Amino acid sequence: MEHIKEFFETRDKFAKYVGIEIVEIDKGKATVKLDIDERHLNGVNIVHGAVLFSIADYAFAIASNSYGDVAVSINANISFIKAVSSGTIYAEAKEQSRNPKLATYLINVTNEKGELLATFHGMVYIKKQKLEDIK
């Protein structure tokens, strides 16, 4: 899994810009984390919905690409459950289904106390291309 980790850490510019770090990767699974600071807040001083989406989406992208085939997101659904303003948040992606063309993932976003902040359900389309062939 080291080359998948390196691929995302060196190439995913938006995840780096937001500050999200990879904690763990396995086939069909990924956990990432984000230390909340001021830039992640919205107009009412809570963590922005788009930040919760971004962390979930990063875990989703890593888990769905973990086999080495390029998987592109085609649909995502997020429910926002609990608001926080600080601390560290985690997103953990688990595979629900995978066939040669389509796969689905469930991602839970939690805080450092293990409280559920958001749930994310995403679907990818799997291309014939390999991650290692991307320049």
Add this chain to the structure above:
Amino acid sequence: MEHIKEFFETRDKFAKYVGIEIVEIDKGKATVKLDIDERHLNGVNIVHGAVLFSIADYAFAIASNSYGDVAVSINANISFIKAVSSGTIYAEAKEQSRNPKLATYLINVTNEKGELLATFHGMVYIKKQKLEDIK
């Protein structure tokens, strides 16, 4: 609408960090835009799904809060349709329904050629609090 615009421009830190600008606001409507640069790309050099979500979510937040009552996002569904790597992208939010507690919005994300990149459908819960009472 000038106070709503000012509220979001001065207070939404994540939208500012991503670089999204407000184009137009009206009751139940909003258009925002983003000039794509390198930080908005993902591992395969296309605009990150989380960036498309962020711009749609910003238009959604402004449109749903445009009446002055605090509206918090509870659910969002996004479909990714076309990938781009550069240019300017726009998100336009339109209200589909609104009752005293819940409202729904449809947001189209397009590029400068008017091509549809993503569609976003979001639901908010409307609080008793007013935007102007937030410190």
Add this chain to the structure above:
Amino acid sequence: MEHIKEFFETRDKFAKYVGIEIVEIDKGKATVKLDIDERHLNGVNIVHGAVLFSIADYAFAIASNSYGDVAVSINANISFIKAVSSGTIYAEAKEQSRNPKLATYLINVTNEKGELLATFHGMVYIKKQKLEDIK
């Protein structure tokens, strides 16, 4: 479009069982309707969410299969907006995007007064098979 209409009217057994009728079909578009009776109600005497889904899904299936290629639903998102207990309900599907593999549709469910009851957003995967080759 006559063969598409005939295909669905004679073969879609669940749509017939629920009582849904086709009003109009065109490439990428379809309108269907349902006269509400007692069997369509839920425990609190309003039209069942699954009935609103069923009518939207039928318009979605017809619109997405209207080109003659078999299209199978892979994801659907529905928001419930207004409850009704009687009358006639309509679902109108419009295509938002279509490429050789994936297409998305937006379906509005309304009553005979034109009030919006639900919005449905669906995605299909387009197979190489033709509708006319199905036995």
Add this chain to the structure above:
Amino acid sequence: MEHIKEFFETRDKFAKYVGIEIVEIDKGKATVKLDIDERHLNGVNIVHGAVLFSIADYAFAIASNSYGDVAVSINANISFIKAVSSGTIYAEAKEQSRNPKLATYLINVTNEKGELLATFHGMVYIKKQKLEDIK
């Protein structure tokens, strides 16, 4: 839980019309099942997407109303994973979150072999009304 079971069995007319039966109910949880027959099929002779939605939605409704407060569905997202044509299908609803106004549920639809056919994620709005006060 016996009164919740009786409420749904005697009053939910559409679930009865489709043929869905309650297997088990607990606080925030429900399992239901459906023996597939011809009326549940679509135009290509597989179980209709609206049937998979209906069974998931019924488990969702029971689980979300299991505390005795009226809960109405406001949003649902379903992903279709595997097609079947016969046998018995099950839907099992589990609560993910619940506050005084909003709650979310995850529902898995499986067949008698335990294969995942669809995943459903739903959100309800909780009313002040009690189920026992509905006439």
